[in-house]
Amino acid sequence: NPLQSGLYIQAENILFESDIFDQEFQVSEYKDVPVFFLSGNRSQLPYDPFAASFFLVSRYEEYMPFIADEHNRFPARESFMFKQKVLHKPLVNIYARHLEEILLEFYPTLEITRPQYRFINSIDIDNAYAYLGKGIFRTLGGFVKNLAELNMEEVRERFRTLFGLQKDPFETFEWQLELQEKYDYNTIYFVLFARLAQFDRSLSMHSPRLHRYIKSINDFCQVGLHPSYRSNEDVKIMEEELLGLERVLNIDITRSRQHFLKLKFPETYRNLLKLEITDDYSMGFAAETGFRAGICTPFRFYDLEMEVETPLTVHPFPFMDGTFIYYKQTLPDIALKEITDYIKTYRxxxxxxxxxxxxxxxxxxxxxxxxxxxxxxxxxxxxV
Structure with missing residues (x-):
């Protein structure tokens, strides 16, 4: 029974279970947001914020059977957040505010420290160059393809780039660095450092040009690994890529973001832990913007099957450029409005x-x- 004079929140079973199974719960509304794991009348909140937050942040639903997308990923449409039409809301952070409010009602002198907003830019380098460093066969193949399509503008641009008459179009690092110095923010570059494959189309991991490019980035910014599409199914491939990148830069690489955002629970994060990756930045959806785990602050990966909190810190992201451009065909000015709304939420x-x-x-x-x-x-x- 709850204490007569104290704060009481009714606990739900999920936090005391060791098995993983399809959770059945009703959804209600409290202060304009959906809540679940509902509580009885004696509870000071109409739901259990700890159980609801655990369900979202642990990615409990991703351990359940689901209909995968074309890249065998957990799609946004399968998620609780999407079905409730609240992907754009950090429910867990909102639930924390609910808890804060009720705590201050009972204990007005309680001092609560809120997390501080911060901005970290991140850029994925799937392909460092449009034309340079591709090797003779890929280069000739590109010329043949352009000629077959009668794309003479591309032929001219390819020719001028290869003969040093103009910069490679993808050489945008100087512009990025100028903005970074102008507005004073930090950037993490996630580099695809992999063998050539269907979905891994960067320069060869043995390319001296790629090595020089990565070193120039590392002089000014942080570098993380962009594990290849293939490596998601084979930790040995990921290890080869990680060790290769570390040898080029002569540093320990502890950050990663999965290429194609291929994130499978719990295998992907277990593989990262084996390789002593401490921070991952893959928590989000490709086809939709929003908060995959319902949270806008970093958190530790909790392995549901092993029932253990791990040292791996997960950094959620709200959107990628490709979501707007390819998946949703959003016009730039419309996307900017959505982006600024997200920034307000983060603040x-x-x-x-x-x-x-x-x-x-x-x-x-x-x-x-x-x-x-x-x-x-x-x-x-x-x-900023």
Whole structure:
């Protein structure tokens, strides 16, 4: 029985269970947000915020059977947050505010420290160059493809780049660095350092040009591993990529983001732990913007099957450029409005705002990439 004069929140069973099974719960509304794991009348809150937060942050639903997308990923449409139409809300942080409010009602002198907002930019380098460093066979294949398509503009650009008459279109690092110095923020670059494969189309991991490029980035910014598409199914491949990148830079790499955001629970994070990765930045959806784990602050990965909190820190992201450009075909000005709304949310709840961009987008080489440089700079202005 609850104490007559104390704060009482009714506990739900999920926090005391050791098995993983399909949770059945009703959803209600409290202060304009959906709540679940509902409590009885004696509880000071109409739901258990600890159980609800644990369900979301542990990614409990991703241990259940689901209909995967074309890349065998857990899709947004399968998630509780999507079905409740609240992907854009950090429910866990909102639940924490509910708890804070009720605590202060009972204990007005209680001092509560809120997390501080911070902005960290992140850029994925899936392909460092459009034309350079591809090797003779890929280069000739590119020329043949362009000629077959009668794309003479591409032929000219490829020729001029290869003969040093112009910069490679994807060489946008100087522009990125200028903005970084102008607005004073930090960037993490996640580098694809892999063998050539269907979905891994970067330069060879043995390419001296790629090595020079990565070293130049490391002189000014932090570098993390972008584990290849293939490595998600084979930790030995991921280890080869990690050790190779570490040898090039002569540093320990402790950060990662999965290529194609291929994140499988709990295997992907267990593999990262085996390789002593301490921070991962893959927690988000490809096809939708929003909070996959319902939270805008970093958290430790809890392995549900092993029932253990791990040392791996998970850093959620709210969107990537490709979500707007490819999945949702959002116009740049419309996307900027959504991005600034996310930044306001992060500021309100003391979140860690880490968007995903790709170096090739800044080239504005393709029609669908035009206008996104301005979106990026306006985002930075709002975020710093």
């Amino acid at each position: 309100e709840y003391g979140g860690e705002f880490i968007p995903i961009w790709h170096n090739r987008i800044f080239s504005e080489k393709l029609e669908e990439w035009e206008g996104w440089n301005n979106v990026f700079e306006e985002m930075v202005k709002a975020a």
